[in-house]
Amino acid sequence: MAVLHSAFMVLLPMAYLVVWGSYMWLFLTDHPGAHRIVTRVALVTVFLDLVATVHLAQELHRLPMGSPLEFLGLLALAMLATYLVIERRLHVKNTGFLVTGVAFLFKFLSAAFTTPVRGASPYLSDPGFAGHAVFVLLAYTALSLSFLYAILYLVLSRQLMHRHFGLLFRRLPSLDVLERMSVGAVELGLPLLFVALSLGHLWMYDLADRVSPEMAALLSPYDPKIMATWVIFLAYAVGLAGHRFLGWRGYRMNVMAVVGYVVIVLSMGLIQHFFPTFHKFRVHAEPKTTLLHEAAPTPLVLTRGGGV
Amino acid sequence: MTQLSTLHVRSINHRVAPTAVREQAHIEPEQAVALMNALVGGPEQEAAVRGCLSVIPVSTCNRTEIYLEILEGHDPDAVMGAGLAAVGLDADLYHSEYALRLNGLEAIEHLYKVSSGLESMMLGEPQIAGQLKTAYRLAREHQEPGPGLLRAFQGAFRAGKRVRTETRIATGAVSVAFAAVELARKFFDHLCDQNAVLVGAGETGGLAARHFLQHNIGQLTVVNRSYDRAQTLAQTLMAEKKAGLGRSAREGAAELQALPELEEGCGQIAARPWEELIPALAAADVILTTTGATEPIILPAMVEEAISGRKGKPLFMLDIAVPRDIHPDVHQIAGVFVFGLDDLDEIIQGNLSAREHQIPRAEEIIREELVEFQQWLNDVDLRPTVAEFRAYLEELKDKQVGFVRKKQNDEVAAAVDRSLQQFIKKVVGRSVSTLKAAESREQRERDLATLHRIFGIGDQD
Structure with missing residues (x-):
């Protein structure tokens, strides 16, 4: 099984590279052959990555989100899959080079630098937390795509x-389409983020009943990461309302999408680094010990490093 | 034995002949029919024009070409010259320096290139394929094309289609009006949701407006210093729209051939007086200016006032007037994109250059199709004999199966039928391979004659 995992770790970045290469070929040449193959290559890669992810999850008995690099690997998969949905809906293939390029970068970093995660959070095996984490992943994927399309909008506009x-003039779709893609991604990501936050809150209260009082005291809704995420959610919601009800369009909307995403990345990075909250922990216990498997939960000790 | 034929083309086109000569060589459809009747009209035709198996004249604004299939041993120029003279057309043109004379595979290659748009004045233009099909249909209505021309035209249509679908030779605007629409489409995906204002009601403005209407612009408002002229143009455009702008524009501007008809709800047309220019600009997403004014008439202050309510939505302005109608400083206003004739020309040159990069791949496709035609041509003399031989064997088989059916049940007869069918396939297949492998044409003719003699098939004359 370790051999299979190693094979996936080599194969998947290569598959993402091929996908990116195909979309670059399409972008640079607009060759009819490229038009025919790009989507198929991407679909095969998504399928392969799904198989690898399921296999890894079975092996680890948890979601493969035990470290930022594992999260990055899943983000690559989610980005590629979400991009394919958008491509199918809007029949626009010429923006794929950017999304698949970022997906390849994430997958490569994830595969090249990931080391076995020791003492991964037992929560990753908890279905409640897993649901929360998956929605977070999907929401940030949508917001990442919104950012990328906003960048393309601003570049083409310039x-x-x-x-x-x-080349950009000839290959990229209209500003109108790029804006629709960017706004559409936010329209998709915002409800997902709301669901992710709500699930997180529910799960946190549920967990508080199951852990020691000391640990429960650390589970606060005023956790910096949660607070920052709600602020981000509200900021995007205001932008979307402005678009929907006040007619905000064009340059203004796309600059907001870019700034919003930069704020997300910076704030999350800073919080991850400077605030060791319950969103950042490592369990000093057997890796496979989970809250679900034991009547008395393993004591958790907050440390720096690891985490989701 | 089958009579062998040869293929030829005589062409007067934009590459070898000036406009005056091309006009002189132009053949109207009635003249084309007369020419076909003169050349392949049957036994009553004059001796001078005998020898022509079929003819397909093609005449467009940039080329007049006569494709001929002539029985071997006849002079194509003499045959065609006699035919042209018989219907009162100028035969001397085709003997002049302005005529391109190609024979055999070169003629077919030329036809394939014409069909693919490689020989067109505007590289890759798609109308020529339709014009060739029209000429081909007309020819089929008045004669039974010879096997060579039939195959050549079918191959040309296939080559043209492949070149257009497997390369990008037909993409990108190559005319000013179409480039204007292409540029607008870089801003707005669905023009039906956008409002356009045409400032100026002259001929150029009318042409630009027609192109935008063809592409389903949502609302078009004509603003002109003379309100009467604005109203007249709006009414003309409305009348054309009702009469089927799609059809009229396709006839006039061939580049629009592939465009859809107007969408429901798009293409509303109105006129407004000059005093309402700023409100009209404020409601516009696309502004076209084409007036004859000597000073800029769209000033920065006017545009700033007009865009105050746009909330970031881009405003597309196209100034195709000389001298310019839009003040250069308008370009500095955020969210306003101003373009002129030079920009359209740059887009066209870029598109033409991109099309030129597709030529090697297009020529590769044509070579592939020519190889197929050559293979067909190599075996063309075998086909009648092989068909007769197969028919002879089929006849024998049917007799045998009938005999079996009388003695046995249907199941046995069907089995025998299948078995003999396989047998025929193998015998014919082996015979064709042997005939194809002949070392020389004489050897092949001897082999064919032997086949005829042994089985007593076909015309022994």
């Missing part, structure tokens, strides 16, 4: 402003 009618 090219048009400076009357550069080169």
Whole structure:
């Protein structure tokens, strides 16, 4: 089984590279052959990654989100899969080079630098937490795509402003479509983020009843990561309401999407680094020990490093 | 034995002949029919024009070409010259320096290139395929094309289709009006949701407006210093729309051939007086200016006022007037994108360059199709004999199966039928292989004659 896992760790970055190469070929040449193969190659890769993820989850008896690098690997899969849904809905393939390029980068980093996660959180085996984590993943995937499409919008807009009618002009879809993709991704991501936050809260209260009073005291809804996520949620909601009800369009909307995402990345990075909250822990216990398997939960000790 | 034929084309096109000569060579459909009747009209035709198996004249604004299938041993120029003279067309043109004369596979290659748009003045333009099909249909209505021309045209249509679908040779705007629409589409995916304002009611403005209407612009407002002219243009455009703008524009501007008809609810047309220019601009997503004014008429202050309520939505402005109608400083306003004729020209040149990069792949496709045609041509003399031989064997088989059916049940007869069918397939297959493997044409003719003699098939004359 370890051999199979190792094979996936080599195969998957290569598959993502092939997907990216195919979309680059399409973008650079607009070759009909590229048009025919890109989606198929991406679909095969998504399938392979799904198989690998399920296999890994079975092996580890937990979600493979035990470290930021594991999370990055799953984010690559979610990005590629979500991109394929958008591509199918809007029949636009020429933006794939950017999304698949980022997905490849994430997958490569994840595969190249991941080391076995020792003492991963037992919560990763808890279905309540797993649901929360999966929704977080999907929400951030959608917001990442919104960011990428907003970047493309701003780049194309700049090219048009400076009357550069080169490759980007010929290949990229209209500003209108790029904006719809960016806003559409937020429209998808925002409800997912809301569900993720709600599930997280519910799970936290449920968990508080099952752990020691000392540990329960640490489970606070005023956790910096939770607070920051609610602020981000509200900021995106205001932007979306402005778009829907006040007619915010174009440059303004897309700058907001870019700024919003940069704020997400920076705030999460800072919180992850400076605030060791219950979102950042490592269990000093047997890795496979879980809250679900034991009547008395294993005492948890907050440390720096690891975490989701 | 089958009479062998040869294929030829005589072409007067934009590459070898000036416009005046091309106009002189132009053949109207009635003249094309007369020419076909003169050349392949049957036994009553004059001796001078005998020898022509079939003819397909193709005449467009950039080329007049006559494709001929002539029985071997006849002079194509003499045959065609006599036919042209018989219907009162100028035969001398085709003997002049302005005519391209190609024979055999070169003629077919030329036809394939024409069909693919490689020989067109505007590289990759798709109308030529339709024009070739029209000529082909007309020819089929008045004659039974010879096997060579039939196969060549079918191959040309296939090659053209492959070139257009397997390369990007037909993509990207290559005319000013179409480039304007292409540019607008970089801003707005669905023009039906957008409002356009046409400032100026002249001929250029009308043409630009027609193209935007063809592409389903939502609402078009014509604003002009003379309100009467604005109203007249709006009414004309409305009348054209009702009469089927799609059809009229396709006839006039061939580049629009592949466009859909107007969508329901799109293409509303109105006129507004000059005093309402700023409100009209405020409601617009696309602004086209084409006036004859000597000074800029769209000033930065006007545009700033007009875009105040746009909330970030981009405003597309196209100035195709000379001198310019839009003040250069308008370009500095955030969210406003101003383009001119130079920009459209740059887009066209870029698209033409991109099309030129597709030529090697297009030529590769044509070579593949020519190889197939060559293979067909190599075996063309075998086909009648092989068909007769197969028919002879089928006849024998049917007799044998009938005999078995009388003696045995249907199941046995069906089994015998299947078995003999396989037998025929193998015998014919082996015979064709042997005939194809002949070392020379004479050897092949001897082999064919032997087949005829042994089995007593076909015309022994």
